[in-house]
Amino acid sequence: MRTTPVLTRLAWRYLWRNHRRTIIMLSAIVIGVWAMIFMTALTRGMVDQMIKDGISVLPGHVQAHNPLFLDDPSVSNRISIGDAELSRMFDPLSFKAWASRVKVPAVITSERESRGVTLLGIDPAAERAFSFVTYDDVEGRFLESAEDNAVVIGRKLANTLDTRIGKRVVLMSQDPDNEIADRGFRVAGLFEASMPAFEEMYVFVGKKTAQKMLRIGDATTEIVFVGDDYRDVEPTYDRVRETLDGDLKVSRWYEIDTYLGTMLKVMDGFVLIWVIVIFLALSFGLVNTLVMAVFERIREIGLMLALGMKPASILGQIIIESMMLLAVGLAIGDLLAWATIQPLKEGIDISAVAEGMEMMGASSVLYPKLYLYDMLLANVVVLILGFLASLSPAWRASRYEPVEAITKVG
Amino acid sequence: MAAVRCVDLCKTYRQGDQDIKALDHVSIEIAEGGFVCLSAPSGGGKTTLLNAIGGLDIPDSGEVWIAGRRIDQMSKGELADLRLSSIGFVFQAYNLIPVLTAQENIEFVMQIQGVPAAERRTKSLAILEEVGLAGLEGRRPAEMSGGQQQRVAVARAIVSRPALVLADEPTANLDSRTSDELMTLFTELNEHHNTTFVIATHDQRVMGYAKRLIRMLDGRIVDDIDQHAA
Amino acid sequence: MNIVLRLAWRNLWRHSKRTWLTIGAMVFSNTLLVFMISIQFGMYGLMIDNTLQVFSGHMQIQAPGYKDDQKMRQVVPHVVQLASNLRKELQTDTIAARGWAFALASSEERSYGIGVFGVEPVFEPRVSNIPGLIKEGRYLRDPDATEIVIGAVLARNLRVATGDELTLLGSGRDGSFSAAVVHVVGVFESGVVDIDRNFGEMPLETFQDVFYMDGAGHQVVVSAATLDEAELLQxxxxxxxxxxxxxxxxxxxxxxxxxxxxxxxDMSSAFFMYGILVILVAFSVLNTQLMSVLERTHEFGIVMSLGLKAGRLGRLIMLETALMGIIGMIIGSITGAIFTSWFTVNGLSIPGMEEMAANFNLPARIYPEVTPWTAVAGPLVVFLFTLLASAYPALRLHRLHPVEAMRAN
Structure with missing residues (x-):
């Protein structure tokens, strides 16, 4: 439209005619936009961390089990495909990482106490990519190979069991014939986990050692795969299913940890609701500002109409003015959000409520996560809703009769 | 062909519980190049007539013709185009858009018309000089005197050389010297460009400049004097 | 009506659309605040009650250090006697003794490590929900029977049903080997996976025999009807x-x-959100009142030249704001209460939230309740911030010069 430049100029100048009002409204928009993005980044950070922690324990994006295993986690329901065969099947698929492991419930007994745990028989080399234990941070040492004869347990478990590095513990589980299978291990290392509950739940032994103890040859109970992005596991899922061709039950991470899966969905919904709620709270002020802006220049609108400006141009002028106000507010708000989130990238220590966060499944350091997508969502929602909110005052402004408007005594 | 022709115009307003006949069977014809004053006491119908001629207000009955085109049945869009291309307006007050400078106010109409920027600039500067405001193009309305503001308004009204200029009480807020200067400007424009002027006023001094004086009372024309001849 | 009040009231309606829009912002935020605060605190209450009622009770008497280490030897001696004395002394029967041990539970086919509680069959139902959650068989009856009730997931994993036998292997209080054969008489389902998966209850006397407790236990659980009562009881x-x-x-x-x-x-994130809402309303009011002051400059010039002090005009502005705020507060509280009440009757469930709710011991459908407190707290804060926001326009009046003000149009 050829009138756009003149409308834009008029809109901009009018915006600053009453600069106090504009600045107040702008401040409100900036605070609103900042709150939208900041809050979203915090929740995203929390959920991301939860999922990262959660997946690294599951671990992986996609898992394969014997179809009976999930309901009856016993070595009777094992995966009998040997390692050589698994390598032949999965190595060519170039997943980010994959590993087969022995994972069964077990009892650990020290000289003084016993506890129920989950025994993880792993090949440390294959698991390094996605374990929740950072091998290097382990006090003592981590497992060195699949044949390693030692056990690595959580620091908290060691405390309850009254044991320490170098001491012996006994692990007890069942073999395929339901006979008790047990073996003594020397504690080689103590690990720390971001979620204290994991320190009590998991014990690591060598995969081969576990297989020997459980008398299952080279069978395993779980195969885990890591793809590129936990939000998009379909490609990995499809390839694993195709390759296994119906022999095993293949599950996506959110089917196994339904809590995390829902959490992710709920948070997506929350982000949108939060953005809309803030906008609605802002919209009253926005409409008010526009109504006032129109009211105080009714005569000028009448003049423009009398001079031959089309009503559509008046409509456009008010909407451009509103969009400019929002755009400036969004720009500053975005910048402010970025500037406040950036220094917090290293994490916010919220250990004061650590156990509460653990109850929610989150760890005690919060890493705000600013996603471009969320920022765009907030901006687009504000602009679209802002456009809709300005329609009514702008429409009214364009409906004035020039004579009435011009003779209006303010 | 007449610049303006009104046939049997009627317009009634309701004010409170009273009907006011602002136009009561008014018929006039104004020739091209005319310089006409409409004079009436307050509420005499002169502003209503002026607005009807400018297509700002639609009469209840009767016909309005501008340069051979009937306008009282045009759509709002057509009227806007007509005003844009062939009618210039000067109002009593609030004539200018306060957020635009003198030059921008003048360019405003041309910009809506789609005149290229360079041409707008040349024309607006020339017209500012013509109305005696050279050098003030960057001022905003609030930074100018009442007379200067009215001159800008006149400049804007005539910049696209409309055949017809309608002015409603253009001198109402001006002192006598400034009023004289403004009327002299009108007269010059009328003579140089053969622009038709219709001015609604109750200022005796303004009437003195008119070639033709039409007096109205209660919505009727009571007197039509050709002062040229006198 | 007082003349100043009448003046403020009339002024408010000079721009009725603007006033309603500003009130609209208040009503929107107030409705939201009433709704959210009602849900929030209702949920906290449920979370606490449900979590405590499942098993842990409102307080427990334990040996020092037991809470963190849970070691067999950290005992409460003569635990049954202690519980019975307390019941007499405090005249309440929501007190029960317990013992806890870790054991390997084996059925014919499967073995799992579980936590075994020794409980008093008569008193346990008064401190815990679990006896009421039996979905198959029955709860414990005799204080010295060799029976056990276990969680539903555990029963599935062990492949046992009521009537089957379980062998328990563990170590006693002194660290010696202990073993027992017990009958599964009931299966409970709490919905909390951790409880249903690795948890069994047997009569306390039997428990003390099996694990050589010598009359001792590990905790005395005390329950109360409400949190407040629990605080008084402690x-x-x-x-x-x-x-x-x-x-x-x-x-x-x-x-x-x-x-x-x-x-x-959860509260800190909720209060952040409430805070933002309140601030946005305050800005809305600030804007409106500033406009209202600016457009009346001429008028204020006149009354000031008549001798009215800026301070009194300022109070007029505050009064106008207060009137507006009161309307917003009343309407907001009412709409908030009505809106929330609809959910009190019909319940609120967010699709897909069941999993999350269960994690916090919450039912899938929540019935928020409006209390006078939840209906008024939020709107009151909004009202206070509203008044605060009008302070700036009110104070600006002190800078007004009557003659200059009159010249403004």
């Missing part, structure tokens, strides 16, 4: 402890530290 429990023991009383906060912190974490 000092009495402490006072009623026999002299010369080193036993400690842990309140629910110490027993379930995650609970309070989860609530705190």
């Amino acid at each position: 000092p009495k429990v402490v006072a009623a402890l026999p002299g010369g023991t080193d036993l400690v009383v842990h309140d629910w906060d110490a027993l379930q530290p995650g609970l309070r912190q989860a609530i705190q974490a």
Whole structure:
């Protein structure tokens, strides 16, 4: 439209005619936009961390089990495909990482106490990519190979069991014939986990050692795969299913940890609701500002109409003015959000409520996560809703009769 | 062909519980190049007539013709185009858009018309000089005197050389010297460009400049004097 | 009506659309605040009650250090006697003794490590929900029967049903080997996977025999009808402890530290959101009142030249704001209460939230309740901030010069 430049100029100048009002409204928009993005980044950070922690324990994006295993986690329901065969099947698929492991419930007994745990028989080399234990941070040492004869347990478990590095513990589980299978291990290392509950739940032994103890040859109970992005596991899922061709039950991470899966969905919904709620709270002020802006220049609108400006141009002028106000507010708000989130990238220590966060499944350091997508969502929602909110005052402004408007005594 | 022709115009307003006949069977014809004053006491119908001629207000009955085109049945869009291309307006007050400078106010109409920027600039500067405001193009309305503001308004009204200029009480807020200067400007424009002027006023001094004086009372024309001849 | 009040009231309606829009912002935020605060605090109450009622009770008497280490030898001696004395002394029967041990539970086919509680079959149902959650068979009856009730997931994993036998292997209080054969008489389902998966209850006397407890146990659970009552009860429990023991009383906060912190974490994010809403309303009011002052400059010039002081005009502005705020508060509280009440009747469920709710011991459908407090607290804060926001336009009046003001149009 050829009138756009003149409308834009008029809109901009009018915006600053009453600069106090504009600045107040702008401040409100900036605070609103900042709150939208900041809050979203915090929740995203929390959920991301939860999922990262959660997946690294599951671990992986996609898992394969014997179809009976999930309901009856016993070595009777094992995966009998040997390692050589698994390598032949999965190595060519170039997943980010994959590993087969022995994972069964077990009892650990020290000289003084016993506890129920989950025994993880792993090949440390294959698991390094996605374990929740950072091998290097382990006090003592981590497992060195699949044949390693030692056990690595959580620091908290060691405390309850009254044991320490170098001491012996006994692990007890069942073999395929339901006979008790047990073996003594020397504690080689103590690990720390971001979620204290994991320190009590998991014990690591060598995969081969576990297989020997459980008398299952080279069978395993779980195969885990890591793809590129936990939000998009379909490609990995499809390839694993195709390759296994119906022999095993293949599950996506959110089917196994339904809590995390829902959490992710709920948070997506929350982000949108939060953005809309803030906008609605802002919209009253926005409409008010526009109504006032129109009211105080009714005569000028009448003049423009009398001079031959089309009503559509008046409509456009008010909407451009509103969009400019929002755009400036969004720009500053975005910048402010970025500037406040950036220094917090290293994490916010919220250990004061650590156990509460653990109850929610989150760890005690919060890493705000600013996603471009969320920022765009907030901006687009504000602009679209802002456009809709300005329609009514702008429409009214364009409906004035020039004579009435011009003779209006303010 | 007449610049303006009104046939049997009627317009009634309701004010409170009273009907006011602002136009009561008014018929006039104004020739091209005319310089006409409409004079009436307050509420005499002169502003209503002026607005009807400018297509700002639609009469209840009767016909309005501008340069051979009937306008009282045009759509709002057509009227806007007509005003844009062939009618210039000067109002009593609030004539200018306060957020635009003198030059921008003048360019405003041309910009809506789609005149290229360079041409707008040349024309607006020339017209500012013509109305005696050279050098003030960057001022905003609030930074100018009442007379200067009215001159800008006149400049804007005539910049696209409309055949017809309608002015409603253009001198109402001006002192006598400034009023004289403004009327002299009108007269010059009328003579140089053969622009038709219709001015609604109750200022005796303004009437003195008119070639033709039409007096109205209660919505009727009571007197039509050709002062040229006198 | 007082003349100043009437003046303020009329002024408010000079721009009725603007006033309604500003009130609209208040009503929107107030409705939201009433709704959210009602849900929030209703949910906290449910979370606490449900979590505590499942098993842990409002407080527990334990040996020092037991809470963190849970070692067999950290015992409460003569635990049944202690519980019975407390019941008499405090005249309440929501007190029960327990023992806890870790054991390997084996059925014919499967073995799992589980936690076994020894409980008093008569009193346990008064401190815990689990006896009421039996979905198959029955709860424990005799104090010395060799029976056990287990969780539904555990029963599935062990492949046992009521009537089947379980072998328990563990170590006693002195560290010696202990073993027993018990009958599964009931299966309970709490919906909390951790409880349903690795948890069994047997009669306390049997428990004491099997694990060589010598009459001791590990905890005395005290329950109360409400949190407030529990707080009143706690000092009495402490006072009623026999002299010369080193036993400690842990309140629910110490027993379930995650609970309070989860609530705190949730509260801080909720208060951040409320704060933002309130600030946005305050800006809306600030804008409106500033406009209202600016457009009346001429008028204020006149009344000031008549001798009215800026301070009194300022109070007029505050009064106008207060009137507007009161309307917003009343309408907002009412719409908020009505809106929330609809959910009180029909319940609120967010699709897909069941999993999350279960994690916090919450039902899938929530019935928020409006209390006078939840209906008024939020709107009151909005009102206060509204008044605060009008301070700037009111104070600006002091800078007004009557003659200059009159010249403004």
